[in-house]
Amino acid sequence: MLIDIQFLPSPPHSYLFSDRVVVVIDILRATSTMVQAMSQGALEIIPVATVEEAFQMAKVFPRGSIILGGERESKRIQGFDLGNSPKEYVAEKVKGKKLILTTTNGTKAFHFVSSGKDILVGSFFNIGAIAKRCIELDRDLFIFPSGDEGNFSLEDTVCGGMLIELITKKGKKPIALTDASQCAQILYQRLGANIIEAFRLSHHGKELINRGFEEDLAYCARIDITDIVPEFKDGVIRIH
Amino acid sequence: MLIDIQFLPSPPHSYLFSDRVVVVIDILRATSTMVQAMSQGALEIIPVATVEEAFQMAKVFPRGSIILGGERESKRIQGFDLGNSPKEYVAEKVKGKKLILTTTNGTKAFHFVSSGKDILVGSFFNIGAIAKRCIELDRDLFIFPSGDEGNFSLEDTVCGGMLIELITKKGKKPIALTDASQCAQILYQRLGANIIEAFRLSHHGKELINRGFEEDLAYCARIDITDIVPEFKDGVIRIH
Secondary structure, eight states: OOEEEEESSOOGGGTTTTSEEEEEEEEHHHHHHHHHHHHHHHHEEEEOSSSSHHHHHHHSTTTTTHHHHETTTEETTEEEOOOOGGOOOOOOHHTEEEHHHHHHHSSHHHTTTTTOSSSEEEOGGHHHHHHHHHHHHTEEEEEOOOOTTTTTTTHHHHHHHHHHHHHHHHHHHHEEEHHHHHHHHHHHHHHGGHHHHHHHSSHHHHHHHHTHHHHHHHHHOOSSOOOEEEEEEETTEOOO | OOOEEEOSSOOOOOOHHHSEEEEEOOOTHHHHHHHHHHHHTEEEEEEEEHHHHHHHHHHHHHTTSSEEEEEEEEETTTTSOSOOGGGGHHHHHHHTEEEEOOOHHHHHHHHHTTTOSEEEEEOOOOOOHHHHHHHHTOEEEEEEEETTBBBBOOOHHHHHHHHHHHHHHHHHOEEOOHHHHHHHHHHHHHHHGGHHHHHSSSHHHHHHHTTTTTHHHHTTTTTSSSOOOOEEETTTTEEE
């Protein structure tokens, strides 16, 4: 198995992922929110790029069957039911509902890799389950951190590095790493013992603190609280 | 001073470097070769993107005043005087000459950032001098690793991380680091004690070994063997 990770969230060449398992990571906070929502019983998630699309999409489904969630500049969007703090996504709000979600970085990332075959939703919440699923699928792996407004994201890469570390240690077959995946693994080995501290070093983590979302940092740093593996297929995220 | 580093060798947005000091790094081997050639008395270096351009450019200057150097697939180009092993660039061959150089990654990188104001040529050979110059210039810094055929390059990033480490430790003013520059610094702190080993972990290092250039790895890992600071301006590299 070859494991690669792309450090800048630009559209990757399709040859990099069309035959590979893709794991999309946006720890602060889109993929954390997605995993949380599905673990609390959301039926499916439709990630959309714009606020406009979210409202359009909402009209397609019966009232009461959907939840509108997401953020711009970290904050809940006017007219939306929920923001982008994973802790808002509790069973009493999301169980049995479709979630239409739009965020600054994470939802775009799914569209960049949408032609891939197996696209998994990764976060610290389900990192062990994601590693297990990647080992089962036993194909080359392409990790896609969603980045921070087009830039390299420290926290997403630490999570990608943890996935590499887990697969390298648990997998029974030889693993080949690219220069980038070696770098991500080293970053995890250095910062993984204190993930909240890694968040505090990151640009996006600092921004969330400044905007009043410091609690989300501790919330998103929790490891292996669920074993669900959400998959993105045909525009929709469902549990595998 | 803000220090940023771009991990993928795509053309950066001009706002990232137009007012900043730019340091281009292609350790294996273009910028190592450039620094070596200038330290051995080459008058100037003209980096060109294609072999064709190199031959065209050679016609412009009197015979005997120029040297054609470079590689494709790591090897010397037919009709060229020298390849891309820095150790070929000794005084008896290059002193008083103009060097026209074309390589796979490094020469392209200069053209990506050519509209920048101060563009410095960095390598382990002159890393201390580069750090000193960056501290003197006292402006924001944009480090541009040339990458490995469009991909993230471990060895260039280790060198970029060393530059960040030196400036952070020697500079007297507060330094701000982006997520990417923090990552590069961590990579250097982990791999910098044995640079040849870092080369051996890298894709490009392995490729050079396979192609018979293993000696270049030890050669390019030598730190602070010169204090020259070549600068790229108006298409030409000269010593500051």
